Amino acid sequence: MKFFLRTTAIFCVLALGLSIMSGCGTTPASVNQQQANTDEKPAIGNIYPVLKDDIADVDIELVKGGTMKIKDYRGKVVLLNLWATWCGPCREEMPHLIELKNKYGDKGFEVIGLNVGFQDTDEPEPIDDILAFAKKMRLNYELARIQPDVTKQLQKIAQISAVPESFLVDREGKLRGVFVGGGPNVISKLKTTVDRVMAE
Numbered sequence: 001m002k003f004f005l006r007t008t009a010i011f012c013v014l015a016l017g018l019s020i021m022s023g024c025g026t027t028p029a030s031v032n033q034q035q036a037n038t039d040e041k042p043a044i045g046n047i048y049p050v051l052k053d054d055i056a057d058v059d060i061e062l063v064k065g066g067t068m069k070i071k072d073y074r075g076k077v078v079l080l081n082l083w084a085t086w087c088g089p090c091r092e093e094m095p096h097l098i099e100l101k102n103k104y105g106d107k108g109f110e111v112i113g114l115n116v117g118f119q120d121t122d123e124p125e126p127i128d129d130i131l132a133f134a135k136k137m138r139l140n141y142e143l144a145r146i147q148p149d150v151t152k153q154l155q156k157i158a159q160i161s162a163v164p165e166s167f168l169v170d171r172e173g174k175l176r177g178v179f180v181g182g183g184p185n186v187i188s189k190l191k192t193t194v195d196r197v198m199a200e
Helices: 002-022 088-107 127-137 148-158 184-198
Strands: 060-062 077-083 109-115 142-145 165-169 175-180
Touching (some): 148 165
Parallel strands (some): 077 109
């Protein structure tokens, strides 16, 4: 009995550790991560879905000043990345986002880091804190503060509430991949999908 309890406790600790490594603030999802991290066409209509206007046509505050809309980037391949300064897995994946920006930035590819604000609140992180964090991490891509309702719309697509989450949008504004967490397998799938979409 003691051995069983000890084994169960070890398993729980390992499971918790893996959860923390792969993403922050996760909640139960109706799809698993393997299903979410795909570039497969949906069965209905066999076409990729276009981002709806309640996401693509919303003014989003740029950290550097001004606003942007996701639909403004039509004609480019865009990686939308939900992140926060308090998120450890976000920091772990950032060098890979920097790498992708360096690789494809002059070929019509953009990374937009969408800061989701403080954990478990609707309060935005201060601009100065985000700028200081970006300088420390040497981020080379666009940063913005996303509204809570838009965050929820994106996380509804992913069917899980977590950061980091990334959404790959092609030149026609169609969603080509959803990537939940910042673990090695997710990063590998993300890079492979970006390579494929950029080659089209």
